[in-house]
Each structure stands twice: as C-alpha cells, then as structure tokens.
Amino acid sequence: MFDRMNPIDDTLFDEFRRVEREMDRMMGPTTKPGGIRDAARGSYPPVNIGATAEQVDIYLFAAGLNPDAVEITIHQQLLSVAGERPLITEQGATYYRQERFDGTFQRAITLPGDVDPDRVDASYRDGVLHITIRRSEPSGPRQIEIH
Amino acid sequence: MTDKSEITTPGKPSPQLRQESEWAMKPLIDVFEDDTGLTLHADMPGVSRQGLDITVDSDTLTLEGKADIAMTEGMTPLYADVRSNRYRRSFALSRELDTEHIEATLRDGVLILRIPKLKQYQPRRIEIRAG
Numbered sequence: 181m182f183d184r185m186n187p188i189d190d191t192l193f194d195e196f197r198r199v200e201r202e203m204d205r206m207m208g209p210t211t212k213p214g215g216i217r218d219a220a221r222g223s224y225p226p227v228n229i230g231a232t233a234e235q236v237d238i239y240l241f242a243a244g245l246n247p248d249a250v251e252i253t254i255h256q257q258l259l260s261v262a263g264e265r266p267l268i269t270e271q272g273a274t275y276y277r278q279e280r281f282d283g284t285f286q287r288a289i290t291l292p293g294d295v296d297p298d299r300v301d302a303s304y305r306d307g308v309l310h311i312t313i314r315r316s317e318p319s320g321p322r323q324i325e326i327h
Numbered sequence: 328m329t330d331k332s333e334i335t336t337p338g339k340p341s342p343q344l345r346q347e348s349e350w351a352m353k354p355l356i357d358v359f360e361d362d363t364g365l366t367l368h369a370d371m372p373g374v375s376r377q378g379l380d381i382t383v384d385s386d387t388l389t390l391e392g393k394a395d396i397a398m399t400e401g402m403t404p405l406y407a408d409v410r411s412n413r414y415r416r417s418f419a420l421s422r423e424l425d426t427e428h429i430e431a432t433l434r435d436g437v438l439i440l441r442i443p444k445l446k447q448y449q450p451r452r453i454e455i456r457a458g
Binding site (some may be wrong): 223225226227228229230231232235237239241242243244245267270272273274275276277278279280281304306307308310312 | 355375396409
C-alpha cells in the first residue's frame with residue numbers, strides 16, 4: 181500500500197500524463213473544446229493513427245480510390261489529405277441502397293511536433309492509404325541539464 | 328449442417344465466436360437492379376482476395392472480410408475511427424435470383440457482386456413480325 185509513495189510510481193504516473201498530453205495534442209483535448217480543424221467522427225475517410233518513437237503511421241480507409249487523384253500535403257504540423265471518389269450511377273437501374281461515399285473529401289490531421297515533413301512515405305493497397313512520417317528525434321524521456 | 332452450428336453448443340454460444348461477430352463492421356453498400364439482375368458494391372478497405380469470404384446458405388448471402396493492415400512493431404494506437412479488422416454483412420435473397428451464377432470481383436477494397444436473375448424471370452423481348 182505504501183508502495184504508492186514510491187518515487188518509481190511517480191515517474192510512471194508522469195509517463196501516463198505525458199501520454200495523455202501527447203494524445204491530446206494528436207486528437208484535441210477531450211474535455212476542452214476541440215481544435216478548429218478537427219473533423220467530426222464519421223467523416224470520410226475513416227482514419228487510424230499509430231505511433232512509435234521513430235515514426236507516425238496514418239491509415240486512411242478509402243476503398244476504390246485513384247491514387248493519382250489524391251493530394252497529400254504537410255504544412256507545419258498539419259497533414260492534409262484531399263481527393264475525390266466519384267461513383268458512377270448506373271442509368272436506368274433501380275437503386276435500393278446508396279450508402280457509399282460519393283464526391284470530394286478532405287481530412288486534416290494534426291501531427292506531433294517532432295515529425296520530419298521531408299521524410300514521408302505513402303502507399304495505397306487494397307483500399308487503404310498508409311502514410312508514414314518519420315520523427316526527427318526519439319520522443320522518449322529526455323534529460324534536461326540545468327546550467 | 329454448417330460449420331458454425333457444429334462449433335457452437337446449443338444454448339451456450341462460444342464467447343469467442345460471439346465476441347468476434349459483435350466486433351465485425353458492417354461494410355457500406357450500394358445495391359441496384361436492372362432487368363437481368365442485381366449488382367452490389369461494398370466498401371471493404373484493407374481486404375484482399377485471400378481475406379474475403381462470400382457464402383450463400385439457402386437464401387442468405389453473407390459477405391465476410393478480414394482486413395490485413397501492415398502495422399509497425401511496438402506501435403501505440405493514438406486515434407481510431409476503425410475499431411475492428413473484420414467486416415460482416417448478410418442479406419436475404421429472393422427466389423428469382425440465380426445464386427449458382429454470382430460473379431464477384433474485388434479491386435482496391437471495393438467488392439462488386441453481380442447476382443443474375445433466373446432466365447425465366449428475365450424479361451423477354453417479343454419480336455413482332457410484319458404482317
């Protein structure tokens with residue numbers, strides 16, 4: 181029970197708070213107002229984001245895209261993916277369901293501050309656009325020296 | 328008897344199977360009909376040919392897919408709109424549809440299914456001979 185007073189645990193909680201702050205930076209704080217560029221859930225295409233100390237991986241679930249019609253840009257910490265998925269409507273056919281996304285889309289993703297905008301890779305496979313951005317330095321704990 | 332009913336004990340469904348079926352996403356679809364059949368387009372991003380399973384059991388058509396996403400080792404998820412890597416959706420087929428001749432194509436995560444109508448249900452053009 182007194183183990184909770186142990187300084188090792190304190191660093192662990194610090195680590196949790198650090199992760200929390202980092203997540204807030206990525207997604208916008210959950211309790212405070214969201215970022216003005218944050219997209220609502222349910223926006224097209226759906227996005228998953230993961231990170232390691234070396235890189236940030238962004239997955240956009242957008243089936244049936246023409247990769248040439250997709251534009252990926254990074255400006256400072258903002259990654260923007262814009263494109264178009266025009267669906268061809270069959271003339272003379274009776275439609276029962278039209279649930280799939282049709283038209284132009286844009287999603288903006290706020291990246292961590294340490295990404296290197298010059299080292300970006302993008303690939304499109306089976307309808308998933310995978311963007312990898314390298315981080316310029318490890319985001320692990322750093323020792324700050326006091327002079 | 329289907330595979331599933333063999334695995335599942337009646338009245339006591341396997342928790343693993345139940346969990347898996349609950350976690351599957353419903354792929355978004357378009358369905359349209361013309362004179363000769365039905366066409367279904369389904370978005371299943373991440374699913375390759377190997378991960379796709381289409382079954383017809385009596386009058387039920389089931390689409391199942393497993394998305395295979397390349398993940399970096401030791402990755403921490405930061406944000407996720409997509410919470411599952413499985414897709415599943417079933418449809419009841421009507422009797423005029425020819426389930427023996429369903430054609431499926433998959434490209435860039437879009438599945439296209441063509442389900443023709445049986446010949447006797449397709450409209451016939453009647454030629455009028457000049458009298």
